[in-house]
Amino acid sequence: MKEFKGRxxxxxxxxxxxxxxxxxxxxxxxxxxxxxxxxxxxxxxxxNNSDIYDKNITRKALCLPITIGSTTGGLxxxxxxxxxxxxxxxxxxxxxxxxxxxxxxxxxxxxxSSVIAIDMLGEDFLKTVKTGDTIEIKEDGTVIVCD
Amino acid sequence: xxxxxxxxxxxxxxxxxxxxxxxxxVMQTVVMFGDIFGAEKLVPVTHxxxxxxxxxxxxxxxxxxxxxxxxxxAGIKTEGKFTVDPRPLDYSNVxxxxxxxxxxxxxxxxxxxYEEQLLKVGLRDKDAFTCTxxxxxxxxxxxxxxxxxxxxxxxxxxxxxxxxxxxxxxxxMLDLFGxxxxxxxxxxxxxxxxxxAKWKVIIKTTKKPEAQVLGSAIGMKxxxxxxxxxxxxxxxxxxxxxxAKAYLKDFGAATASNGAVGLYHIDGLTPEAVExxxxxxxxxxxxxxxxxxxLERVYNGYPVMWKKKDAKPALCFIGCPHLTFAQLCKWTEDxxxxxxxxxxxxxxxxxxMTASPQVKAKFMQTEYYARLIATGVKLSSxxxxxxxxxxxxxxxxxxxxxxxxxxxxxxxxxxxxxxLAVLCGKESE
Numbered sequence: 001m002k003e004f005k006g007r008x009x010x011x012x013x014x015x016x017x018x019x020x021x022x023x024x025x026x027x028x029x030x031x032x033x034x035x036x037x038x039x040x041x042x043x044x045x046x047x048n049n050s051d052i053y054d055k056n057i058t059r060k061a062l063c064l065p066i067t068i069g070s071t072t073g074g075l076x077x078x079x080x081x082x083x084x085x086x087x088x089x090x091x092x093x094x095x096x097x098x099x100x101x102x103x104x105x106x107x108x109x110x111x112x113s114s115v116i117a118i119d120m121l122g123e124d125f126l127k128t129v130k131t132g133d134t135i136e137i138k139e140d141g142t143v144i145v146c147d
Numbered sequence: 148x149x150x151x152x153x154x155x156x157x158x159x160x161x162x163x164x165x166x167x168x169x170x171x172x173v174m175q176t177v178v179m180f181g182d183i184f185g186a187e188k189l190v191p192v193t194h195x196x197x198x199x200x201x202x203x204x205x206x207x208x209x210x211x212x213x214x215x216x217x218x219x220x221a222g223i224k225t226e227g228k229f230t231v232d233p234r235p236l237d238y239s240n241v242x243x244x245x246x247x248x249x250x251x252x253x254x255x256x257x258x259x260x261y262e263e264q265l266l267k268v269g270l271r272d273k274d275a276f277t278c279t280x281x282x283x284x285x286x287x288x289x290x291x292x293x294x295x296x297x298x299x300x301x302x303x304x305x306x307x308x309x310x311x312x313x314x315x316x317x318x319x320m321l322d323l324f325g326x327x328x329x330x331x332x333x334x335x336x337x338x339x340x341x342x343x344a345k346w347k348v349i350i351k352t353t354k355k356p357e358a359q360v361l362g363s364a365i366g367m368k369x370x371x372x373x374x375x376x377x378x379x380x381x382x383x384x385x386x387x388x389x390x391a392k393a394y395l396k397d398f399g400a401a402t403a404s405n406g407a408v409g410l411y412h413i414d415g416l417t418p419e420a421v422e423x424x425x426x427x428x429x430x431x432x433x434x435x436x437x438x439x440x441x442l443e444r445v446y447n448g449y450p451v452m453w454k455k456k457d458a459k460p461a462l463c464f465i466g467c468p469h470l471t472f473a474q475l476c477k478w479t480e481d482x483x484x485x486x487x488x489x490x491x492x493x494x495x496x497x498x499x500m501t502a503s504p505q506v507k508a509k510f511m512q513t514e515y516y517a518r519l520i521a522t523g524v525k526l527s528s529x530x531x532x533x534x535x536x537x538x539x540x541x542x543x544x545x546x547x548x549x550x551x552x553x554x555x556x557x558x559x560x561x562x563x564x565x566x567l568a569v570l571c572g573k574e575s576e
Binding site: 009028029032035036038046055068069070071072073075078079082083097098099101102103106107109110111135139 | 174175176179180183184200201206208209211212216254280299300315316317318319320321335371407452536555573
């Protein structure tokens with residue numbers, strides 16, 4: 001078990017499974033196929049990201065450095081949150097980027113989403129956490145990677 | 148709501164609902180966004196004409212349409228008039244088969260409805276669809292020092308770098324909200340400190356670098372940081388004339404899409420570099436030397452995403468970002484000349500060039516238009532990126548001279564000279 005502390009952007013208590021991308025997540029490419037199909041869950045469609053390609057990230061903790069790609073990224077996060085197929089938590093190792101920040105804020109303010117977002121968890125967080133690990137998140141920004 | 152930044156009484160009143168619940172939510176979104184980046188305050192948007200990235204009525208973006216409805220029902224409009232990115236479709240100039248039309252119809256079934264929403268909220272007019280809003284013909288041109296609420300990464304990096312305006316890399320919807328409340332958070336590229344360079348990039352190539360490859364190399368290296376580029380002015384001069392501005396348009400789009408650059412300085416050329424010189428470079432800035440070998444390494448590193456790697460190109464897009472008037476004229480001359488060399492009358496690959504409606508209209512009034520069309524090239528104001536963003540075109544062998552289009556689609560990037568050779572039958576690839 002290892003504990004990390006980040007900055008709370010959108011807080012909450014949660015426990016579940018991690019999906020880890022060690023490279024920047026292209027938001028549009030990741031979510032668009034599932035969203036277009038009006039799917040019940042997001043199966044990652046970004047072929048350029050072998051870490052998470054073809055993985056189900058709905059109701060998981062998506063662990064990533066930052067998001068990258070089109071400036072529609074914020075709207076895409078808002079959209080999947082509105083559809084209820086979003087990852088339960090976005091856990092950023094770095095300072096959140098402006099596109100993901102927009103998405104989290106839009107989802108919270110306009111969709112009453114309970115999506116959790118914590119940033120600045122540190123490089124060691126992404127080195128430690130693996131896809132499939134159990135993650136526990138606390139309201140104060142503590143993230144526990146369980147054995 | 149709790150917030151950390153200092154707000155004026157006017158801003159607090161809006162946040163507290165003086166102008167209605169929807170307006171309060173718009174302000175809340177802007178304030179929460181700014182707080183995340185440690186913004187100490189909001190500053191007025193001084194160039195009131197916005198630019199939005201979201202031009203497409205793609206059906207999945209349901210929250211976009213519902214938020215627009217909320218704004219319209221509350222009688223909310225932007226302070227100025229805004230331009231917006233190009234439309235996704237143009238059946239007249241970019242032909243589709245029945246299946247493609249069906250897919251596009253499903254994907255973009257809310258396009259007309261969304262365009263009506265845009266007009267109600269503050270869209271300038273029905274021709275305000277381009278990613279190059281800052282060109283003279285389009286006329287959404289901020290002054291040096293103006294604070295903007297724009298999105299569209301290529302427009303933001305151009306406005307910051309070439310015009311000396313101040314704008315962060317906003318997401319869709321935040322661009323609109325800043326134009327509605329008339330304020331943006333004071334952080335990042337809006338501040339003096341945020342405009343200083345963390346990288347010094349030294350150009351040591353033996354010839355003028357291809358704008359789109361140079362931008363790509365710098366973008367991939369510096370990511371979201373500000374680069375100060377020395378040694379480029381010897382190739383593109385010390386005057387921001389049409390040719391230099393077109394080069395910087397394409398260069399900047401590549402820095403912004405292959406990385407996340409929102410501002411660059413070109414020594415001896417861009418306004419802040421001319422005014423402050425290397426004082427803009429932070430003392431601990433990192434260095435990146437670019438020579439011919441480095442550009443070749445970057446170019447050779449682009450993956451070929453086609454299903455059949457050696458497929459014959461089926462479609463070519465030139466103009467992402469949209470072409471300038473001078474670029475259209477030059478492409479016309481280059482294609483005519485190269486076709487004459489190969490003894491052909493028409494291009495060998497279906498080719499679409501894209502430019503803003505205003506540049507297109509100006510071009511159509513010249514003899515160049517008939518000459519370009521005679522080579523078989525089509526001229527459109529479509530967004531190539533939106534066009535390629537569907538399951539069917541992903542199976543096509545598309546070539547482009549746009550590094551942005553390469554990044555967001557399966558299109559294969561070729562430099563201008565190679566594109567010309569392929570289009571005119573000099574090379575079979």
